[in-house]
Amino acid sequence: MPTAAAPIISSVQKLVLYETRARYFLVGSNNAETKYRVLKIDRTEPKDLVIIDDRHVYTQQEVRELLGRLDLGNRTKMGQKGSSGLFRAVSAFGVVGFVRFLEGYYIVLITKRRKMADIGGHAIYKVEDTNMIYIPNDSVRVTHPDEARYLRIFQNVDLSSNFYFSYSYDLSHSLQYNLTVLRMPLEMLKSEMTQNRQESFDIFEDEGLITQGGSGVFGICSEPYMKYVWNGELLDIIKSTVHRDWLLYIIHGFCGQSKLLIYGRPVYVTLIARRSSKFAGTRFLKRGANCEGDVANEVETEQILCDASVMSFTAGSYSSYVQVRGSVPLYWSQDISTMMPKPPITLDQADPFAHVAALHFDQMFQRFGSPIIILNLVKEREKRKHERILSEELVAAVTYLNQFLPPEHTIVYIPWDMAKYTKSKLCNVLDRLNVIAESVVKKTGFFVNRPDSYCSILRPDEKWNELGGCVIPTGRLQTGILRTNCVDCLDRTNTAQFMVGKCALAYQLYSLGLIDKPNLQFDTDAVRLFEELYEDHGDTLSLQYGGSQLVHRVKTYRKIAPWTQHSKDIMQTLSRYYSNAFSDADRQDSINLFLGVFHPTEGKPHLWELPTDFYLHHKNTMRLLPTRRSDFMPKTVGIDPSPFTVRKPDETGKSVLGNKSNREEAVLQRKTAASAPPPPSEEAVSSSSEDDSGTDREEEGSVSQRSTPVKMTDAGDSAKVTENVVQPMKELYGINLSDGLSEEDFSIYSRFVQLGQSQHKQDKNSQQPCSRCSDGVIKLTPISAFSQDNIYEVQPPRVDRKSTEIFQAHIQASQGIMQPLGKEDSSMYREYIRNRYL
Numbered sequence: 001m002p003t004a005a006a007p008i009i010s011s012v013q014k015l016v017l018y019e020t021r022a023r024y025f026l027v028g029s030n031n032a033e034t035k036y037r038v039l040k041i042d043r044t045e046p047k048d049l050v051i052i053d054d055r056h057v058y059t060q061q062e063v064r065e066l067l068g069r070l071d072l073g074n075r076t077k078m079g080q081k082g083s084s085g086l087f088r089a090v091s092a093f094g095v096v097g098f099v100r101f102l103e104g105y106y107i108v109l110i111t112k113r114r115k116m117a118d119i120g121g122h123a124i125y126k127v128e129d130t131n132m133i134y135i136p137n138d139s140v141r142v143t144h145p146d147e148a149r150y151l152r153i154f155q156n157v158d159l160s161s162n163f164y165f166s167y168s169y170d171l172s173h174s175l176q177y178n179l180t181v182l183r184m185p186l187e188m189l190k191s192e193m194t195q196n197r198q199e200s201f202d203i204f205e206d207e208g209l210i211t212q213g214g215s216g217v218f219g220i221c222s223e224p225y226m227k228y229v230w231n232g233e234l235l236d237i238i239k240s241t242v243h244r245d246w247l248l249y250i251i252h253g254f255c256g257q258s259k260l261l262i263y264g265r266p267v268y269v270t271l272i273a274r275r276s277s278k279f280a281g282t283r284f285l286k287r288g289a290n291c292e293g294d295v296a297n298e299v300e301t302e303q304i305l306c307d308a309s310v311m312s313f314t315a316g317s318y319s320s321y322v323q324v325r326g327s328v329p330l331y332w333s334q335d336i337s338t339m340m341p342k343p344p345i346t347l348d349q350a351d352p353f354a355h356v357a358a359l360h361f362d363q364m365f366q367r368f369g370s371p372i373i374i375l376n377l378v379k380e381r382e383k384r385k386h387e388r389i390l391s392e393e394l395v396a397a398v399t400y401l402n403q404f405l406p407p408e409h410t411i412v413y414i415p416w417d418m419a420k421y422t423k424s425k426l427c428n429v430l431d432r433l434n435v436i437a438e439s440v441v442k443k444t445g446f447f448v449n450r451p452d453s454y455c456s457i458l459r460p461d462e463k464w465n466e467l468g469g470c471v472i473p474t475g476r477l478q479t480g481i482l483r484t485n486c487v488d489c490l491d492r493t494n495t496a497q498f499m500v501g502k503c504a505l506a507y508q509l510y511s512l513g514l515i516d517k518p519n520l521q522f523d524t525d526a527v528r529l530f531e532e533l534y535e536d537h538g539d540t541l542s543l544q545y546g547g548s549q550l551v552h553r554v555k556t557y558r559k560i561a562p563w564t565q566h567s568k569d570i571m572q573t574l575s576r577y578y579s580n581a582f583s584d585a586d587r588q589d590s591i592n593l594f595l596g597v598f599h600p601t602e603g604k605p606h607l608w609e610l611p612t613d614f615y616l617h618h619k620n621t622m623r624l625l626p627t628r629r630s631d632f633m634p635k636t637v638g639i640d641p642s643p644f645t646v647r648k649p650d651e652t653g654k655s656v657l658g659n660k661s662n663r664e665e666a667v668l669q670r671k672t673a674a675s676a677p678p679p680p681s682e683e684a685v686s687s688s689s690e691d692d693s694g695t696d697r698e699e700e701g702s703v704s705q706r707s708t709p710v711k712m713t714d715a716g717d718s719a720k721v722t723e724n725v726v727q728p729m730k731e732l733y734g735i736n737l738s739d740g741l742s743e744e745d746f747s748i749y750s751r752f753v754q755l756g757q758s759q760h761k762q763d764k765n766s767q768q769p770c771s772r773c774s775d776g777v778i779k780l781t782p783i784s785a786f787s788q789d790n791i792y793e794v795q796p797p798r799v800d801r802k803s804t805e806i807f808q809a810h811i812q813a814s815q816g817i818m819q820p821l822g823k824e825d826s827s828m829y830r831e832y833i834r835n836r837y838l
Helices: 061-073 146-156 175-182 186-195 355-370 388-402 418-423 429-444 453-458 491-511 525-545 554-558 566-595 660-671 694-701 729-733 745-766 800-816 821-838
Strands: 012-021 021-031 036-042 051-053 087-092 094-100 106-119 122-134 162-165 250-262 267-277 299-307 318-325 332-334 345-347 372-376 412-413 470-472 475-476 481-485 709-713 720-724
Touching: 012 106, 012 267, 021 061, 036 061, 051 122, 051 453, 087 106, 087 122, 094 372, 106 250, 106 267, 122 250, 146 162, 146 566, 162 566, 175 318, 186 412, 250 525, 318 355, 332 388, 345 388, 355 388, 355 481, 388 412, 418 429, 418 491, 429 554, 481 491, 491 554, 525 554, 566 694, 566 821
Parallel strands: 318 481, 372 412, 372 481
Antiparallel strands: 012 021, 012 087, 021 036, 036 051, 094 106, 106 122, 122 162, 162 250, 250 267, 267 299, 299 318, 332 345, 470 475, 709 720
8 A cells, every 4th residue: 555645746747848940849847847758749741740759757957958959959050159949939737639620730738727626635727728839830831721710610619618637636537436446455556666667757756755664655547537538539649659647638527626624624525527528519409319328418526525634545534426417318309490498309219229328327337336326307297298208218218228137236217307396385395305315325325435433333323324335344435326317407407416415425524523413404604615516516517518507506496596596597598598599509519629529631521511410429320421412412503402303494503502691591500400310301392383284294394305395475476485494414413314334334334244144155055044035135134243253242141040040930939839948048037037026
């Protein structure tokens, strides 16, 4: 076990970027500036990123000598003192990553930071400001007209707003995970550190810190949980090239810390929210789940309680509780193009076997264990079916999945119509939530790194003895998770999570011996401080997803909110509606570009040209439009691109998509569309007063295929014949069927004919009836397998014997003929009956 209280900081904390004409030199050091590393970034490559890391640890004197040699070698004239060949470009505190659009690469650096919390001596910082620097030199830069627009979209993700990082603490994992990993045997730590001693350095090595027994200070740097890392794609290109000390992972969400004084004893209450980077986006544009089981607005909230009198993971007392919020794991969406305050909820895809819900809950089982408890706050009784659609589908999915789970690990489903109870004058919403919170915390337990205090033995409590989780010699572990959801997972969800967190906080304080009973009352300083933390937490998450702060708060549900709060709620509702209607599409594009969901590529549609981002977030879904729609349509087509639309003759010569105003209108229509799968386009029929019936049109089509019917008009004694000619097929559709075949197509066709003739001769020579000829005429029937052709090779599928037997057994079962059960089937059935009913 590590015996020192000081944390190990293995990341580079201070950086200086030096610039020459051909290179960037990134010099990084630890906080004490005793150990240094150097990265060399090439500036002569216009589109490639060339980074060299010598993996050498420099001293301060060695770095000064190195920079001096670089300065001297890059001067215009050797020995000239007036000019400098090495310029100091910027100072920073970390590397966010590298990104490229259509030109060269950019480097994103953290230039300002602010300390937000301290956990066991590990500082947690908030990104205050960043700097984005273009790497290639101007002499080799290859300009692109759309580069500036991509740069603006990328920078719309405000990195100074709720992005957090730590040099020594893994924010992507929970405290329980981090402390469980840290409790590895010291011998294993020593062996790992000895193997990597040449590649790592310790900031305490030259600072004269002496540990007990001379064992040294050891730390563990685990792999982050990439689901909650937001710059993983930006660091992916250098992850295998540079030393891991350069890699600084950031999370997005919320971090806040408050200090309690309990009879002079300092206690820190920390709240950390990790927003998922999978299927991330804005309110109406990201609903439900994608095909991989990732849901929209998924946030993992962790409350950490620590005794600040001893700031050490090994000697201090720490406790944590984790809960999750996220959208209902179904294929559903809301279309805001109707400009309604509450757009109708639509189930986009049928999922009778709850596939997407199974993938989602499988992820939760792997991360948190069982039980998984679902607290569904969606409305259940409505005059017009709206939210109830989600409740019915979620109940069906959970019921279906539970039949495949052991009884002790089934998913617990708790439905509670919170809105209905809020309107009732006889019911207290928070009292009911408190009952639910007590049952949930008793089932999941919480984490504490200390054994039960002696006071719990002297003064036993009934509630404490009923507590679940896992009890180990070194403390308690939380097993399972509470998953709370409403429709938006904002207002109702935040209040429910606060009540569960308040209940867990009482148990945490009791476990550390700070209160005599695991119970906390409202209107106390501790609960008031905790409520403020959760309201800041809810406001921040609501701004990120919904575009406004919370509309309904804890005081609203307690019915003690002042009358001025109602006007604030109306303003927040209007702000949320405005954000969803006008700015969410731009924010969604920025998130897709920042997270690497969309990669700009030369020759492919731009981000703002895509009709929907559905295919970007559903990787295994067949993309119906691999390129822009205009590539498949005639260049002179209008708003409706269907080739079966009846058009007026004077409309065929107009290119509606070609002018600027209609392009902007099309972009506006795309921005108001949700991220649901695009519905099949209906064939819009534009009628004119001069059109004839369908029968007449068919008869006249045989006379002339390129001209409309001739219209006779009398003008005096003479008759004028006017003929409106439609554009030729070549100009309209890009091809002309009357043209001859190309050489390549004709050669393939010739080989096809020759292959059919050779097969016909073989059938004749073998004196077998030939299905390809009749009365001496060869019939070119379609060929499904070309075994002798070197262009096409098609192999028919092969079915194994076991699959054939299973298929035949199914056929016989439909006819009433049942197969006898084997030994494996009988034992499996007996095991199922024993687990289900006995």
